[in-house]
Amino acid sequence: MVAMTIDERPAPVTVRQGLPPCRIRASGAEIRRIADLPASVAAAMDAAAGGVVAEAGQPFHATDIAHRDAPPGVRFLRAYRVRDLWLVWVERGGIAHRYDVLGFRGAPHGMVAAVPTNPGRMGLCAASRRLAAAERG
Template identity: 45%
Template structure:
């Protein structure tokens, strides 16, 4: 059985989310606690931008990451990870993670097929300032 592994880098774009935003260009630039929370939210491994990943759900997670990091942002205590999700319904989405006193926890995952930036802006607007 052939497994679809895609190494084509996904699109990266500019998005203005607020005056205190920080852009994250690589998964490895996220703090370890945020990377771990993202992997948990993804249900397994997350591939680095440009790395091969299982772009379909054929073969399951044991055959490689089914999610690939595109780019991210930090706005206040909110981390936003733009990711490419493999599977029959291949899509791009925004995973929101919030820093808390006890670590980092997922707060939302929003389909961003139309616009990852618009989905991120909605997530930032819906997140109370701390």
């Protein structure tokens, strides 16, 4: 058995390859950078993630073995706006590594309210389309 020392930490994962395109009816342009999100949506995303979210394509901590200098455990992938609904795709590291859709709705005074989402096995694009369709409904 080989023990892992503190200097042998796994390297953070860098770029997520092969994220498929997704067309969502009534959405604006696909947003690929956190800097292009409204500040209220970016803040709501950080709050939902439990801390700072890594930028798309940047390193993030994909394992569940965290250390003090680890990069964020959640990484932004992309976002879509459908009317007042924001659909934000993120990748979460850890033993239960997964991809999530975070839904946020504009609220009075610039606040953002979370919209319950659970993509489950349907995938990010299908879950986003379902949420967008419910928004039209």
